[in-house]
Amino acid sequence: ESVINRIAAGEVVVRPANALKELIENCLDAGSRSVAIMVKAGGLKMLRIEDDGHGIRSEDLPILCERFTTSKLQKYEDLQGIGTFGFRGEALASISHVAQITVTTMTESSQVASMAQYSEGHLVGPVRPCAGTKGTTIVVENMFYNNPTRKQALKESLEHSKVLEVVQRYAIHHPSVAFSCRKASGAAELATAGSSPSAREVIGTIWGQGLAKELFPFEVKSEEPRFSCRGFASGPNYSSRSSTLILFINNRLVECAPLKRAVEAVYQPVLPRHQHPWVYLALDVDPQCIDVNVHPTKMEVQFLHEETISLRLQEALAGQLRSLGTS
Ligand code: ADP
Ligand code: MG
Structure with missing residues (x-):
């Protein structure tokens, strides 16, 4: 045993x-x-x-x-x-x-x-x-x-x-x-001080002000499928040689390779070659929609409506990036 x-x-x-x-x-x-x-x-x-x-x-x-x-x-x-x-x-x-x-x-x-x-x-x-x-x-x-x-x-x-x-x-x-x-x-x-009202300050403390000032807040709400997402994403003036996607789903730190690729794809036309974004997403989905076969201590998750949710996030991110690029 x-x-x-x-x-x-x-x-x-x-x-x-x-x-x-x-x-x-x-x-x-x-x-x-x-x-x-x-x-x-x-x-x-x-x-x-x-x-x-x-x-x-x-x-x-x-x-x-x-x-x-x-x-x-x-x-x-x-x-x-x-x-x-x-x-x-x-x-x-x-x-x-x-x-x-x-x-x-x-x-x-x-x-x-x-x-x-x-x-x-x-x-x-x-x-x-x-x-x-x-x-x-x-x-x-x-x-x-x-x-x-x-x-x-x-x-x-x-x-x-x-x-x-x-x-x-x-x-x-x-x-x-x-x-x-x-x-x-x-x-x-x-x-960290533990008294910050927003993730932006903590991101600045940890990753540096260079990143923090290039971040824009990000929010998506959807009814069908039901999910909400908020976070911070780097703008067109920030890039790094490695890609960062910090992803929390229902308050658990997870990894989701397809979602990471979807996020990277949005930045591809915006950033120079071989340069990558920094994105933090807090996604909340119906708990029923997360794959039951994923063990609690495993990082990689799968969830229902993954493609639709990825698409909605892509649209929202792309829209924000466009408006930053033209302003
Ligand atoms: P779970 O979090 O799913 O209940 P865990 O094995 O992670 O299972 O923890 C078992 C139990 O131990 C928790 O339900 C909680 O009652 C207790 N526990 C573990 N760590 C702490 C902590 N840091 N403070 C208070 N209680 C704790
Ligand atoms: Mg526990």
Whole structure:
């Protein structure tokens, strides 16, 4: 059983950045205003994520990393949502099959914090009281200790940049949350104030004012098929040698290759050869329309009406670019 679990977990948590994405989403679900991340060896040695959210009750700790443990099924809409981004309660379980997890957490109503350690889906040793403040700190250590082949295939520097990329993206999508990320041995590589009213400011902090001032806001609403999309896109005066599409669908960071190609195609006549745009899109679609076969920790998604939605986004982007080009 444990071998099967480990293989299954290794298929969804393929690199530290996948795990971090899930851990960040949990912080946000817990209502955190601040999320501080520390990384050792690209996350392979350690990922530490500290939030100031509502915490986890100590009585919930013993089964925290078992499969399907979730506190997020209270509402009927949530039950419907099950069919969308996969099952609930799989992220911590999956991570615990490829790494060791230590959780320190405290709720508002508790006098002391609690600490618990996990491996292979189970609690290791007792839940212990300890000092702490309201919120949760999760430390993930020795990722892929039980999969040397995987571990060797990963390069620390690349993994570190992937980790940082995930933090940057969530920071943009949540301008009112203070995100920070640093290497265990160094100063912060990223720190957002958490008080920005708009993503534009955070984009400026992270990517530089050069990009921020070339961005235009972007908004599309549609009834048939029903979706809405907002974001920021670079204008004709900005270009880069690599293309960036930051895509959130229903508040989850995802990738969608066809949509990325569609966005790039709009810029092709506008930008010089081999130059690419920077686009951030927050797309909201009916949860029922997202492919049920996509596991929660997988990045690539498919969704219903993908082509129609892509076309509408293309039209809107192209219209904006045209008006910028002629003004
Ligand atoms: P899910 O998020 O789908 O419920 P996870 O495996 O990601 O499943 O997390 C399991 C449960 O652990 C969550 O439902 C939540 O109750 C709790 N949890 C995990 N991380 C945090 C956190 N940072 N703050 C508060 N609760 C958390
Ligand atoms: Mg989760």
